[in-house]
Amino acid sequence: MxxxxxxxxxxQEQDRQPGRQAEMRPNPxxxxxxxxxxxxxxxxxxLISGGDSGIGRAVAIGFAKEGADIAILYxxxxxxxEATRALIEQEGRRCIALAGDVGDExxxxxxxxxxxxxxxxxxxxVNNAAEQHPQDRLEDISAAQLExxxxxxxxxxxxxxxxxxxxxxxxxxxxNSTSVxxxxxxxxxxxxxxxxxxxxxxxxxxAGNLKQRRIRVNAVAPGPVWTPLIPASFPAEKVEGFxxxxxLGRPLEPDEVAPSYIFLASDDAIGLTGQVLHPNGGxxxxx
Numbered sequence: 001m002x003x004x005x006x007x008x009x010x011x012q013e014q015d016r017q018p019g020r021q022a023e024m025r026p027n028p029x030x031x032x033x034x035x036x037x038x039x040x041x042x043x044x045x046x047l048i049s050g051g052d053s054g055i056g057r058a059v060a061i062g063f064a065k066e067g068a069d070i071a072i073l074y075x076x077x078x079x080x081x082e083a084t085r086a087l088i089e090q091e092g093r094r095c096i097a098l099a100g101d102v103g104d105e106x107x108x109x110x111x112x113x114x115x116x117x118x119x120x121x122x123x124x125x126v127n128n129a130a131e132q133h134p135q136d137r138l139e140d141i142s143a144a145q146l147e148x149x150x151x152x153x154x155x156x157x158x159x160x161x162x163x164x165x166x167x168x169x170x171x172x173x174x175x176n177s178t179s180v181x182x183x184x185x186x187x188x189x190x191x192x193x194x195x196x197x198x199x200x201x202x203x204x205x206x207a208g209n210l211k212q213r214r215i216r217v218n219a220v221a222p223g224p225v226w227t228p229l230i231p232a233s234f235p236a237e238k239v240e241g242f243x244x245x246x247x248l249g250r251p252l253e254p255d256e257v258a259p260s261y262i263f264l265a266s267d268d269a270i271g272l273t274g275q276v277l278h279p280n281g282g283x284x285x286x287x
Contacts, residue, residue, distance in 0.1 A: 009226065009251075011236035017131050019228025021053035021080045028226045029253035030058040031087060035065055040266040042067030045119045047112065049073040049102050049160060050129035052081035054227030055177065058254035059126055059261045060084055064091040066262060071096045071115035073129065073160075080228075094119060102129045102156030103148075105163075112163040122167040124265045127157040127199075128177040132192035146191050153195035157202060170214040175264045176203050178276065180223040183285035196221075200276060207274030216273040218264045223280025224251040247282025 010025060021028055030053070046063050050056040051072025060070045061084070070088050074081045074097065081097040088095040096118045100107035116122050130153045135141050157176060168174075181189060182196035200219060207217040223246060230242055230251075242251055260277040263269050278285060 009242060013236045014228070017133070018050075018053075018075055018077055019230070020077055021057070021228045022083070024226075024228060028054055028057075028228070029255050030054060030061065030258075032058055032061045032065060032255050032258060035062055035255065035259070037062075037065035037067065040066045040262065040268065041124070044068045044123040045071070045115075045121050046124035046126060046265065047071040047073070047115050047122060047160075047164065048126040048128055049156065050177075051126075052077050052084050052097070055222065055225060055254045055257050055261075056126070056128045057084045057087075058258035059128070060095075061087050061091065062255075062258040062262045063124070063265065064088045064093040064095075066266070067093070068124065069094040069119050071098065071111075071119060073098050073100065073102060073111055075099065075101060075129075077228075101152075102160055103151035105159040108156070108159040109163045112160070112167065116167050122164060123169075123172050125161060125164045125168065125172075125174045126177070126261060126265070127160060127174070129153075129156055130177065130192075130195075132189050134188045135190070136188060138190055141191050149191045150195055150198075153192070154198045154202065157199065161206070165215075168213075168215055171267075172215045173265045173269075174206070174210075174215065174217045175261050176217070176219040178203070178219045178221045180221055180278070180280045180283060180285060182221060184283070203276065204274045211273065216264075216269065218269065218272055218274065219276045220257065220260045220264065221276050221278050221280065221285075222252065222257050223278075223283055225257055226251045226253055246280070250281075252279060252281055 052074035179196040181193035
C-alpha cells in the first residue's frame with residue numbers, strides 16, 4: 001500500500017454516531033486501490049457489519065477483490081453504504097446493503113435471512129460494527145450509555161453470530177473486530193474498552209465451541225485507524241493529533257488494516273483459530 005500523502009488531519013468533528021465517511025477530510029483510504037486479489041475467497045459470500053465505511057468498507061472491497069459476494073449491514077449511513085456497494089460492484093461482485101441496528105436481535109435474524117436469500121449462501125462473518133462515547137470520569141458514564149455501548153459492540157456480535165451459525169458450514173470463518181484498548185485499556189473509553197475485552201474472550205471461547213464444526217473464529221485488534229468513528233467521538237482539537245503516538249507517527253488507514261481480515265477469512269489462515277492479529281502501528285501488547 002502506498003503511504004498517505006500526509007500524516008496530519010485538520011481539526012474536525014461530527015455531531016452524531018456513527019460518523020459519515022463522506023464528510024471526513026481527508027477521506028479515509030478504504031478503496032484498496034493498490035490491493036491485487038488472487039481469488040482467495042472465490043465463490044464465497046461474506047456478511048460484514050459496519051460495512052459501509054472505514055475498516056468495514058476496506059474489508060468489503062478487499063473481499064470482493066478476492067472473489068467474494070458481500071452483504072453489508074449499517075445503521076443509517078445510506079450515502080456511505082451506497083458508495084461502498086458501488087465500489088464492490090465495480091469489482092464485478094454482488095452486494096446487498098441492509099440498514100438496521102445490530103443491537104436488535106430481530107434485525108440480525110432478518111438481515112441474515114435476507115442476505116442468504118439474495119446471495120445464496122454464507123461462508124464468512126465479520127463482526128465489525130461498534131460505537132464509542134468518551135467520558136473523563138466513570139461517574140459520567142450513564143446507565144443508558146453503558147447499555148448502548150454493550151448492546152452495539154458485544155450483544156450485537158452474539159445476535160449476529162447466532163443468526164449466521166445456521167448457515168455457516170465446515171470451513172467457514174468468523175472474524176471479530178476488537179481493539180488495542182482491550183489489551184492496554186483506555187482511561188477515557190472505559191465502557192468501550194470493556195466491550196473490546198469481552199470480544200477477545202468471546203472470540204477465544206467461540207473458537208473452542210465451534211472446533212468440532214470446523215468453523216474458525218479469530219479477531220483483529222486495530223490501533224488508531226482513520227475512520228468516521230474518530231471525528232464522531234472526539235473534539236476537533238483531539239482529532240487533529242489523532243494517531244501521532246504510534247510508531248508510524250500517524251493513524252493507520254483502513255486499507256492497511258483490511259489485509260489482516262482477508263488473511264483470517266481465507267484458507268491461508270487454516271491453522272489459526274482463537275487468535276488475535278494486531279495491526280496497531282507498532283505498539284507491543286499482550287496477545
